[in-house]
Amino acid sequence: MFSNRKLEILTLVGIFVFVILFLLVSSQSDHQFAGSDDVGSEKIAELTGRPVESFTPLIPQYVPPSGEIESTLFALQAAFGGVIVGLVIGYWYGQKKRTPDT
Amino acid sequence: MHIMEGFLPWQWCLVWWLVALPFLVVGVIELRSLLRRDREYLPLLGVCGAFVFILSALKLPSVTGSCSHPTGTGLSVMCFKPYITAVIGFIVLLFQALLLAHGGLSTLGANMVSMAIGGPLVGYAVYRLLKNTSVNLYVTVFCVAAVADIVTYIITSFELALAYPAAVGGVMASFTAFFVIFAITQIPLSVIEGLVLALVFKYILELKPDLIEKLGVFSKEQIESALASDAHVPEEKV
Numbered sequence: 001m002f003s004n005r006k007l008e009i010l011t012l013v014g015i016f017v018f019v020i021l022f023l024l025v026s027s028q029s030d031h032q033f034a035g036s037d038d039v040g041s042e043k044i045a046e047l048t049g050r051p052v053e054s055f056t057p058l059i060p061q062y063v064p065p066s067g068e069i070e071s072t073l074f075a076l077q078a079a080f081g082g083v084i085v086g087l088v089i090g091y092w093y094g095q096k097k098r099t100p101d102t
Numbered sequence: 103m104h105i106m107e108g109f110l111p112w113q114w115c116l117v118w119w120l121v122a123l124p125f126l127v128v129g130v131i132e133l134r135s136l137l138r139r140d141r142e143y144l145p146l147l148g149v150c151g152a153f154v155f156i157l158s159a160l161k162l163p164s165v166t167g168s169c170s171h172p173t174g175t176g177l178s179v180m181c182f183k184p185y186i187t188a189v190i191g192f193i194v195l196l197f198q199a200l201l202l203a204h205g206g207l208s209t210l211g212a213n214m215v216s217m218a219i220g221g222p223l224v225g226y227a228v229y230r231l232l233k234n235t236s237v238n239l240y241v242t243v244f245c246v247a248a249v250a251d252i253v254t255y256i257i258t259s260f261e262l263a264l265a266y267p268a269a270v271g272g273v274m275a276s277f278t279a280f281f282v283i284f285a286i287t288q289i290p291l292s293v294i295e296g297l298v299l300a301l302v303f304k305y306i307l308e309l310k311p312d313l314i315e316k317l318g319v320f321s322k323e324q325i326e327s328a329l330a331s332d333a334h335v336p337e338e339k340v
Contacts, residue, residue, distance in 0.1 A: 004332050007240055007304055011297040018294055022163045031167025037104045037204065039168050039283050040262065044109050047266045047276055057107040058115065058208040062201065073201050074159045077194075081155030088145040088152075092309040 103170070103258045103284060104198065104213055107206020114265045119211030122188070125219050129189035136186070143182075146306070146313055150178035151190045153302065157295060158194055158217075164287040172295035173254050176247025177303065179222035180229050180319055191218020216257035225250030239320055239328045243303045248296030255284040308332065 025031060045052045064070040110118075136143055157174030164170060178187040195213050198204040205213045225246045232242040263277035307314055311325050320328075 007297075007301050011301050014294055014297045018162075018290055021165055021290065025165050025167055026163065029167060033163045033167060033169050035161060036168045036170040036284055036287050037106060040258075040280060041106050041109055043279055043283055044262065044266055047268055047279070055106070055108040057206055058112055059107065059206060061107050061199065061203055061206050063203040064201070070202060074161075077197065078156045078159040081152035081159070084148045084152035085156070088149045089305065089309065091145060096309055 103173070103216055103255050103288075104195075104205035105209040105258065105262065107199070107203070107209055110209045110212055110261075110265055112208065114261070115208040115211060117211075118209075118215045118261065122192075122211045122214040122219060125185060125188040126192055126214070129185035129187070129192075132183075132185045133189055136182070142313065143317070146181060146310065146317075147178075147186075149302075149306065150181055150187075151193070153177055153299065154190050154194050157298075158198070162291055162294075164290055166282075166287045168283070168287055170255070170284070170287045170291060172291050173217050173221060173251050174247075174295065174299070175217065175222045175254075176225050176243065176250045176295070176299050179226045179250060180243065180246055181314070181317055184219065184223050184226050187222040188214065188218045191222070194218075212261050213258075216261060217254045220257040221250040221252075221254030224253040233320070239307075239324050240300045240304060243300040244296040246296075247299035248292040251292035251295045252285060252288050255288040256281065259284050304332070 026033070041052055041055070045055070064073060133147075137147075154174040157172040159171070161169045161171045173191075175187055175191060178190050192210075192214055195205055195210055195218060199206050199210055199213075228249045229242060229246045232245060259277055259280035262280045263273045266276055267273045268275040268279070307325060307328060311329060314320060315322050315325055
């Protein structure tokens with residue numbers, strides 16, 4: 001009965017495995033789960049022998065003053081995307097209901 | 103996959119900006135002519151762009167003990183080809199550079215080359231390879247999305263390796279080092295991204311098969327057979 005939902009099930013299984021892997025990794029070690037961007041920056045510092053702080057922006061940029069503000073902006077970014085997706089899918093769904101033949 | 107502001111010597115910033123700019127310019131021209139031709143594509147463009155926005159905002163933990171984000175460019179590159187995808191990627195990266203200090207204006211060129219251009223281009227090559235074969239349409243979407251994602255990070259590693267060759271072993275040694283940080287972390291994420299985008303594509307196809315056909319993403323026969331296999335089972339249940 002599920003064969004028309006194969007892709008949904010596969011995706012759920014994928015996400016499930018992903019979460020399990022995360023739980024395993026995070027419980028068994030002292031990983032920081034820092035962003036790979038930052039880990040990459042540290043690697044650059046290591047390769048050049050310069051401290052991370054010595055890399056100053058070439059073009060001055062706005063830095064969110066705290067993690068809270070940063071997460072707000074990231075949430076806004078995702079919410080913006082979510083609104084668009086919902087809007088369009090709903091619009092198409094309405095179109096389809098009106099013209100059931102297509 | 104962002105190269106942080108200040109972490110790339112200005113010479114390399116310039117090189118990658120010069121590589122990225124033509125794509126951006128052609129993309130804007132293509133985008134304008136597409137929308138002038140037919141406003142019907144605008145909603146689909148919105149959905150493709152929106153997934154880049156959503157997925158690149160999600161920093162997910164990976165098996166290597168660090169976090170990274172998917173890119174979401176696979177859908178867009180299949181529906182609208184690489185140039186327009188470059189524009190979408192540019193908008194997302196610009197937002198993150200200006201407001202989030204993820205990447206910066208000087209490294210925007212390099213970040214575009216990896217996320218908005220290089221990854222999608224290789225994804226597009228995969229799509230062209232699989233398009234006219236008997237490979238299931240959703241498998242194709244999965245492969246395109248996953249490849250576009252992982253290649254983005256391979257290119258980032260390469261960009262950094264070129265700018266920072268290791269004292270011992272040169273470019274290859276430092277490529278390996280960055281590859282471990284970026285690309286290995288990305289493997290599980292790209293699998294998830296592939297699955298999610300294949301699922302999204304399924305819903306788009308169910309609602310708007312005509313649009314996908316008109317854009318020539320897949321042929322009428324491929325779309326019909328995919329829809330038929332989806333719709334087959336509810337009839338059995340009745």
